[in-house]
Amino acid sequence: MQLKILDFLVHGGHQYEFFKNDAIFYCMGINNQLHTHESLGRPKQNNVNFVTKDDIKNISPDIIMIRAGVKYDDYFNFVKNGAKPIAVIQTNTPFRVPDWCKIIVWNSRISMEKFKNSMPDKKHYHIVHGFDPEEFKPLKLERNKRILSSYSMFKQRDEFLGYSNWTLVNKKTKICDVIGHANEEIKSNIGTFSYPKLVEVYNSYSGYLNTSTHSAMPRSRGEALMCGLPVITTSNYDSPFYFKDKINSLISNDSESMIKSINLLLSSRDLQENLSNAGREAAVKYFNIKTYLEKWKNILN
CATH class of the missing domain: 3.40.50 (Rossmann fold)
Known part of the structure; x- marks a missing residue:
């Protein structure tokens, strides 16, 4: 039963x-x-x-x-x-x-x-996140040479999510967009997206920027990784368990480093492909829905 x-x-x-x-x-x-x-x-x-x-x-x-x-x-x-x-x-x-x-x-x-x-x-x-690799997956769409972030109430939660750093990066590069709820004040906000449109959005960008400083394990970063979107991320809390610099992601902890990582990523198609493939492989390994459900089953029962 x-x-x-x-x-x-x-x-x-x-x-x-x-x-x-x-x-x-x-x-x-x-x-x-x-x-x-x-x-x-x-x-x-x-x-x-x-x-x-x-x-x-x-x-x-x-x-x-x-x-x-x-x-x-x-x-x-x-x-x-x-x-x-x-x-x-x-x-x-x-x-x-x-x-x-x-x-x-x-x-x-x-x-x-x-x-x-x-x-x-x-x-x-x-128990860390668990995504279905058949739901969040690469679609081989044309990349738009822009950088995506996903946060709700981004500006209001600057202390935790690093909105100030994101603003500095976007002021310099002018290629950053954000999705999520309650971001109407942000000019680069492009709205909120439900599945499956969300997967299309991940697949249409050239990189994902995570600026969080006090967030336990941002789930959108894992979704992006599962979709094969190259990730640039801060390294704090559980990040080092999953995100390895220049192996499956690029690690950047301040605005200047983030800008350098964005320029490096966009200047090399080979780097984009390598991080896309390695990131997808890491996400399937670390954030797999099967492992997630097995762990929950042991607790619920």
Whole structure:
């Protein structure tokens, strides 16, 4: 019999991966709003039911997911009635996990090792992103000789995402674009894109620039890598586990280095091809949906 899992929509891309587990999901909005699969920006999944508080009154979930930004007092009765709570931390610092939740799954290995000793009463697991290589894949489209970044609320979250560095790079190169929500103030913002259009966008650019400084493991960087888009990235938190300078990516930690890496990348078709192929190979190895689901299966069951 399939598990019944109650979850709360906080990040469509992350949860599209998670909903590929063999279970029946009941997904609520944080403020009780009713969502659809379009809220995830991903294809419809038949095992996912989008619900409100009224819809779950007669549901007895086996598992309830604990995510940042959700008030759990109203849902503690599910735990008292036998539902297993599992917290998911996707950021570089943890949110306050309720005392009655004894399992935490971390997106970042570095963050897990840094903070797990402060929560000794809980079991800690690390699961990085998992992408389907048949969904995020190279399309062999013509590259546009421009550089792409993907961040929501980029300017507002400068402290974590490195918007200031990105601005300096774009002022010098004038070839950088950004996609993501709430970026209307940015002139180089080209909008938001759902799957499969998102894959076409990745495949139409010549490079991907990740400027984040305090982000545990930016998922869009992994998507770009899986699509064979050459990646220029800062190196912090879990990056060194996956991104190797001049092997499967270019490492740049300040604006001047980023500009040099962009110029180097765009000046060499061979380098673009080598990083594209090596990046795709690394993404399939490190961010494979099969490994991701196997790790989740062991925790859910």
